[in-house]
Amino acid sequence: MTKDDDRVKEEFTSEAEELLDALSNDLVEFESQGRNVRPELVNKIFREIHSLKGLAGMLGFVQISELSHNLEDMLDKLRMGKVEISRDLLDLLYDAVDSLNRLVIAIHDPAMEALVDVPKLTSRIHALVSQKAPEQKGDPLAGLEIDEQTRKSLTEYEEHRLVENVKSGRAIYLVEVTFDFSDFDEKLRAITAALSPLGEVISTLPAIDSSGGNGISFRLLYGSDADKAAVIDTAGREANVRSLRTGASAVAPADEAVVAEPGAEEDFTLRSMSRTVRVDIGKLDHVMNIVGELIIEKNHLEGVTRTLQLQNQRMVSHELVKISRNFDRKLNELQKSVIETRMVPIGQIYSKLGRTVRKVARELRKEIDLVLRGEDTELDKMMVEQLTDPLMHIIRNAIDHGIEPPEQRVAAGKPATARVVLNAYQKGNSVVIDVIDDGRGIDPEKVKQVAVKRGLMQPKEQIDLPRACELLFTPGFSTAAEVSEISGRGVGLDVVRKNLQELKGSIDIISDIGKGSTFRIMLPITLAIIQALVVRAGDENFAIPLTSVEESLRIRGREITTVERREVFSLRNFALPLLRLSDAFQVRDGRDTSSPDTKWFIVVTRAGERMVGILVDALVRQQEIVIKSIGDRLKAIPGIAGATEIGENEIILVVDVGSLIDNYGPTARMARSGR
Amino acid sequence: MRAYVTTLVESFHDEEEVEIVEASSGFEALKVLPHHKLDAILTDINMPDINGLELVSFIKNHPGYKAIPILVISTESSEEDRKRAEALGAEEYLVKPFAPEDLLDKLRRLLGKPSA
Numbered sequence: 157m158t159k160d161d162d163r164v165k166e167e168f169t170s171e172a173e174e175l176l177d178a179l180s181n182d183l184v185e186f187e188s189q190g191r192n193v194r195p196e197l198v199n200k201i202f203r204e205i206h207s208l209k210g211l212a213g214m215l216g217f218v219q220i221s222e223l224s225h226n227l228e229d230m231l232d233k234l235r236m237g238k239v240e241i242s243r244d245l246l247d248l249l250y251d252a253v254d255s256l257n258r259l260v261i262a263i264h265d266p267a268m269e270a271l272v273d274v275p276k277l278t279s280r281i282h283a284l285v286s287q288k289a290p291e292q293k294g295d296p297l298a299g300l301e302i303d304e305q306t307r308k309s310l311t312e313y314e315e316h317r318l319v320e321n322v323k324s325g326r327a328i329y330l331v332e333v334t335f336d337f338s339d340f341d342e343k344l345r346a347i348t349a350a351l352s353p354l355g356e357v358i359s360t361l362p363a364i365d366s367s368g369g370n371g372i373s374f375r376l377l378y379g380s381d382a383d384k385a386a387v388i389d390t391a392g393r394e395a396n397v398r399s400l401r402t403g404a405s406a407v408a409p410a411d412e413a414v415v416a417e418p419g420a421e422e423d424f425t426l427r428s429m430s431r432t433v434r435v436d437i438g439k440l441d442h443v444m445n446i447v448g449e450l451i452i453e454k455n456h457l458e459g460v461t462r463t464l465q466l467q468n469q470r471m472v473s474h475e476l477v478k479i480s481r482n483f484d485r486k487l488n489e490l491q492k493s494v495i496e497t498r499m500v501p502i503g504q505i506y507s508k509l510g511r512t513v514r515k516v517a518r519e520l521r522k523e524i525d526l527v528l529r530g531e532d533t534e535l536d537k538m539m540v541e542q543l544t545d546p547l548m549h550i551i552r553n554a555i556d557h558g559i560e561p562p563e564q565r566v567a568a569g570k571p572a573t574a575r576v577v578l579n580a581y582q583k584g585n586s587v588v589i590d591v592i593d594d595g596r597g598i599d600p601e602k603v604k605q606v607a608v609k610r611g612l613m614q615p616k617e618q619i620d621l622p623r624a625c626e627l628l629f630t631p632g633f634s635t636a637a638e639v640s641e642i643s644g645r646g647v648g649l650d651v652v653r654k655n656l657q658e659l660k661g662s663i664d665i666i667s668d669i670g671k672g673s674t675f676r677i678m679l680p681i682t683l684a685i686i687q688a689l690v691v692r693a694g695d696e697n698f699a700i701p702l703t704s705v706e707e708s709l710r711i712r713g714r715e716i717t718t719v720e721r722r723e724v725f726s727l728r729n730f731a732l733p734l735l736r737l738s739d740a741f742q743v744r745d746g747r748d749t750s751s752p753d754t755k756w757f758i759v760v761t762r763a764g765e766r767m768v769g770i771l772v773d774a775l776v777r778q779q780e781i782v783i784k785s786i787g788d789r790l791k792a793i794p795g796i797a798g799a800t801e802i803g804e805n806e807i808i809l810v811v812d813v814g815s816l817i818d819n820y821g822p823t824a825r826m827a828r829s830g831r
Numbered sequence: 832m833r834a835y836v837t838t839l840v841e842s843f844h845d846e847e848e849v850e851i852v853e854a855s856s857g858f859e860a861l862k863v864l865p866h867h868k869l870d871a872i873l874t875d876i877n878m879p880d881i882n883g884l885e886l887v888s889f890i891k892n893h894p895g896y897k898a899i900p901i902l903v904i905s906t907e908s909s910e911e912d913r914k915r916a917e918a919l920g921a922e923e924y925l926v927k928p929f930a931p932e933d934l935l936d937k938l939r940r941l942l943g944k945p946s947a
Contacts, residue, residue: 232906308919309888311876312911337865341858341880360881362861362889372861 165263168215170434172260175208179253180507184526186249191241195317195356201249202231208256219274220259226281227252233285236316240287248280254511296322301400306330306361306375314359314377321356321379322401329387331376332396334365340372348376350390355380437537440498447491448685448782452801454480454487455779459806491685495536499681502580502589503531505544512548513576516555523562523573524555530580535587539659539679543589546652550591550663550675551576553649558595558673568670570594582681586703589677598667600624606633622765625665629653657814660686660701660797662764678764686783688810690776690802691759693736694743697808699781699800700770704813706760708775714752716771725758725769732760732769740795740816741809747773763814770811783810794819836873836904836934857881861889869899871941876905876912884915891920900941904929 182201186193205228212221227249233239255272262268296319297307310318321328331351335343348357358377366373380387388397457480464473506528517524535543554576559565562572577592603624607613612630627633631650656663661679680686680703688699689708709727716723716734724731738745748754758769781800786809797812837851852867854860857880860872872890876883883903890896902923903916913924923937 305888305892308915309882309885311882311884311915312909314882337862341862344858344880359885360857361885362857362881364893 164215166436167434168211168217169260169263171211172208172220172256175204175211176253176257176260177504177507179204179256180511181503183246183249183253184507184510187246193241195235195320198231198235202228202235205231217259217263219269219272220256223252223256223259223274223277226278230281230285235313237320239285245284248277248284250511250514252277252281299401300328302328302330302377303375305363306359306377309361310359310377317356317358318377318379321358326355326379326381327383328400329378329380329384330398330400331378331387331391332366332373332398333376333391333394334367334369334371334373336371340374344374347391347395350392351376351378351380351387354382354386354390435497437498440494440537443494444498444685447487447494450487451491451685451780451782454483455802457483495681495685498536498538499534500537500540501531502533502535502540502543502587503528505540505547506531506578508544509547509551509578513551513555516552520555521561522555522559524559525573525575527575527577529577533580533582533587535679535681542655542659543677543679546655546663546677547578547589547591549649549652550677551578554591554593554595554673554675558593558597560596583678586678586680589679591675591677592672593674594672597669597671597673598624598628598665599669603627621667625667628665629663657812660703660812660814662814664764676764685780687778688781688800689759689778690808691737691757691770691772692774692776693738693741693772694745696741696743697776697802697806698737698741698772699802699808699810700759700761700813701797701810702778704761704763706762706767708760709758711756711758712752713750713754713756716756727760727769732758732767734758734769734771735816736771737811738773745773761813763817766817768813768817770813770816781810855879857883857886860886864890864896869896871938872899872901873938874901874903876903876909876916884912884919887916887919887921902937902941 179201182197182204186197186201189197205224209221209224209228212218212224230239234241234245239245255274255277258268258272262272297315300318300322307315318328331347333344333347344360348360351357356379358379361375361377363373363375365371378387382390384397384399388395391397457476461473461476461480464476510526510528513524513526555574559574559576560568560570565574566572575592575594577590579590579592581588598621600619600621600623604613604617604619607619607627607630608615610632612627612633613619629649629652631648633648633650653663656677656679659679661677663678664676665673666676667673680701687702689702689705690697690699692698709725711725716725718724719731723734723736725734726732736749737743738749755773757772757775759772759775760767760769779802781802783798783800786796786799795812795816797810799807800810801807837853852863852869854863857878859880860874860878861881872886874883874886878886881889883905887901887903890899890901897920900922901920902925903913903921904925904927905912905916906927913926916924923941925934925937
């Protein structure tokens with residue numbers, strides 16, 4: 157395998173994936189439009205398959221090119237009304253796109269190919285295409301006073317669209333316009349864009365200036381539910397509007413009220429119209445690393461400046477402060493724009509999720525209406541990639557455990573079709589993704605039964621919703637009566653939480669028995685460079701990511717109280733559990749830690765819905781840090797996200813608040829109460 | 832496709848004196864028409880703005896352009912469109928995918944040159 161081959165594969169894969177993602181989205185829309193799918197959408201799907209075929213054929217990916225070729229044929233017939241929209245067609249389209257996806261993966265992982273049966277799909281396509289097309293009675297265009305030249309210039313597709321418009325009872329107009337040769341294209345596009353929302357511009361025939369001038373005339377064939385006055389109004393005074401046939405009904409049936417997007421008829425060529433550049437994420441990683449190194453250098457510079465200030469070297473330090481401020485500003489800009497280039501809309505994974513939901517719902521015989529919101533919300537590319545699996549798992553979980561079977565739903569007075577909403581939005585420096593279902597909700601008592609059976613809790617222990625939710629994230633927990641094929645993949649919600657924590661994110665559950673549950677994922681927008689609070693505990697400095705910090709307070713030892721053997725601080729009537737950082741990491745603290753006069757700082761931190769006050773000796777400063785991995789050997793130590801360099805030769809640990817709470821909450825409590 | 836055809840026709844350049852005027856849409860084609868004295872026109876059927884048949888219809892009804900021979904290129908599935916193109920007066924028709932030699936042959940025929 158040569159390097160060039162690798163590059164070809166790489167480029168094909170990313171382009172094919174983009175096309176297939178778009179296709180998946182379009183299929184979901186296709187399905188939602190029932191039997192009256194907008195012609196623009198069918199065309200778009202046709203073009204996407206056409207592009208994929210071209211690409212695969214050019215680069216010699218035979219199976220992909222063959223399958224997409226057959227699909228293209230079928231879609232062409234669909235465009236022409238020679239194939240009917242049916243459940244079979246939709247299933248076939250979904251299965252085919254699924255197989256195409258697998259074939260693309262198979263380029264890198266040949267094992268995948270075994271999961272695809274191209275001949276079978278091909279024969280399904282042939283079977284569907286050879287089904288008898290709906291009979292057409294007589295010439296549907298018979299009553300239309302259409303001039304010979306216009307009719308002769310219609311492509312087969314345009315004629316089909318004309319027939320469809322006539323059949324659906326729309327009025328057909330001939331809109332004639334004459335423009336100056338210099339700007340006819342702009343003017344015509346403007347008219348087409350104005351007409352499109354009210355109907356369909358079926359064809360555009362150019363002709364010699366009908367007024368005898370030097371311009372050019374166009375005859376637009378236009379199907380619409382609007383009356384002639386409205387069409388004249390929209391097309392403008394210069395237009396000559398003639399009605400070729402009056403609509404059967406002035407009012408369109410509700411499902412016919414489709415609105416065409418202006419400009420939906422796009423370029424048919426493979427030429428890319430977008431002003432974007434495709435960049436290997438590895439290259440962006442590299443740029444990001446350099447920015448990271450620069451930030452470390454900047455921190456050095458600031459360190460030196462501070463030292464000089466302490467040594468009263470006013471002149472020099474004053475200059476340095478100025479330089480380092482400017483440097484800082486520019487560096488911030490650079491960093492911001494690099495981060496921006498890495499951002500991609502989360503909608504990229506929505507299409508994959510849509511496919512999974514369809515499949516899972518079908519297997520479990522549940523009816524699911526998936527609502528996707530906030531697809532424009534942006535996240536770091538790497539995060540989006542790593543988010544797919546956890547999200548997929550949560551959605552599967554919701555369908556499998558959360559959603560009741562249709563009969564049960566109806567009995568409970570709910571619609572048989574359940575709703576799963578995926579909503580992504582930005583909140584400060586975080587992105588929140590809610591997976592909301594309207595299923596049965598989480599019943600703490602049921603959770604308890606399982607937990608007791610699994611030995612995770614005692615029968616006499618009390619359970620409430622927060623505790624129940626915690627248990628769901630405990631390794632080895634599953635509420636499914638039997639392990640189903642869907643959720644029982646040997647992975648539990650505990651793994652989901654772990655994966656999200658690796659992304660510095662958190663997950664929480666909000667639930668209402670009988671009404672449904674929300675799984676709320678919170679993630680930082682990017683991982684690479686973060687704002688952190690540098691704190692001192694004992695002899696060591698630590699960095700706490702600012703995204704986890706709510707506030708900080710200065711207190712004395714006497715303000716720490718003990719409730720149920722656990723140290724707490726009364727924060728505005730809320731008993732905030734405390735955790736001594738020096739205890740968690742066993743750092744020597746030379747001070748008298750039990751004296752009521754000892755000064756402390758509480759850093760109030762939050763991981764999802766869980767809060768804890770981290771007790772530290774001092775707050776050092778707030779600064780930007782670049783998190784570096786500390787290597788596999790130390791990876792197992794919980795509570796640590798990595799290490800960072802904050803000044804010349806000073807490397808400190810970065811605290812991972814989520815896993816700190818998970819792992820040291822109980823330990824810290826025991827250690828203190830033991831005194 | 833367009834780039835491919837352009838490259839092909841350019842290769843033709845070596846043996847004949849050929850100058851290529853490119854248009855990326857139906858509108859663009861209409862715009863370049865008055866500015867060049869064309870010996871032949873190659874057009875796809877599926878194009879943005881106006882389709883190939885409409886372009887053929889315009890050219891064949893225009894006193895200034897009707898003599899220019901036209902080669903229509905389209906996909907195999909549009910047999911019906913081929914008939915229509917011929918009815919509108921297009922001289923030649925070529926089905927995608929095609930061999931390079933086929934295109935050049937048809938082009939030579941349009942230009943009244945003997946085939947190589």
